[in-house]
Amino acid sequence: MSDKWQPTIVGFFCNWCTYTAADLAGVSRMKYPATVRVIRLMCSGRVDPQFILKAFAGGADGVLIGGCHPGDCHYLEGNYKALRRFEMMKKLIAGFGIDEKRLRLEWISAAEGEKVKRVIEEMTQQVQELGPLDVPKIFAGWDEELDKLEEEIKKEAEEPSHV
């Protein structure tokens, strides 16, 4: 397992349910892949779609959002907002050429340490199958052409063109 490529997954977990569950998983010494970098937010409704894009743009191979089960949100409606944004975000990232399987939303209550483990294992495997996304590398590939101009200008100086 360890010599396999390990993806980087950014996890946005809500304070009241999923983060507490991840804590529980830790305290209970459950083992799961160290692929998720957890960012604790007060509510899954606080997951600004800009954060998701920023995670991908910064090099994440996957983004996992964890919130309270429907009806259990500490802020009543936050997780419904998260769900609606998630549905649209899947369409949006597909439009930008990112497989929607790289984005996942899970309802994980504070007691479900076991589910944190399972979801992270599943998502790690799923993203492993898709392979690296590595947006910074794609941008760098696009931008290689920007250095070419200096050379062309030098060449032009040596051998001016005539039209």
Next chain:
Amino acid sequence: MSDKPKIAMYWCASCGGCEESVVDLAEDILFVVENVDIVFWPVALDFKKKDVEAMEDGSIVASFINGAIRTTEQEEMVRMLRRKSQIVIAYGSCAQTGGIPALANLCEREAILQYVYHDAPTVKNPEGTRPQLETRENGFRATLPEFHNVVRTLGQIVDVDYYLPGCPPSPKLLKEAVIVLLSGNLPPKGTVLAPDKALCDECARKETKPETMEIEAFHRPHNTPVDPELCFLAQGIVCMGPATRAGCGAACTCGNMPCTGCYGPTSRVEDQGAKILSSLMANLAPKDEEGIRKALEGIPDPVGTFYRYAVAGSLMRGKLTK
């Protein structure tokens, strides 16, 4: 030589609308012409590249550059204008965030060339000729600019001092910008020379914008009757007003069309499309996956809808093909 401040204007990947908007100054153009010396403006005046090359670095007070950057020629010209100018102003949404030309970033470069030179129904090219970067004949060498991988914003190529947003910027904004420049009392670098508040603030429909919204479904303006006074969002029509900077005088919503976002975001927003998505989705009525998906059918092209003018300047820059 007059000692009036020297101004340059240049266009890159542009539709010409930004140039036209200068002419839309109408009699105010006299004010501009009286107070500045236009030393370069290819669309209107016969100065050449070599004239600009011959100028001293920093001798132009301000260059207004419109259009996005797609070719090496545009890249070269804006780098030169950057050197020659004290101030560079990105004029219009193409220069600021990529604009309409940056929608091309959703297609691969090769697919665009293939379509334009071979597959488009109006093209007759039996030999499959493509323009070459370099041609030699009788000892002469002719060159053409190269088509870049992606469309870029002006700021992705050179340092930009100020932004004048809009597709195109309103003549009022342009006049105000010229006055600010002439005053010598310059705003901080990076300032967008338009009000830093959302378009809703200057929209005549804002009184009818519901405090809490429950959008059941999205409709598109061409397939639904549009109430001329009611806030578009209350009618389930995507309006970019809440995520877009004011300054246009709400020209589109006055004309019974929703805002499509050409003035770009306010200073609090990094990615305009993600921001409007966030607010629209929060205000949907359905709470279950099926209901949500059904409502979203009304937005068949989210990237084109939420980033109509902002693909190049967005966090994703374009479709991620290698």
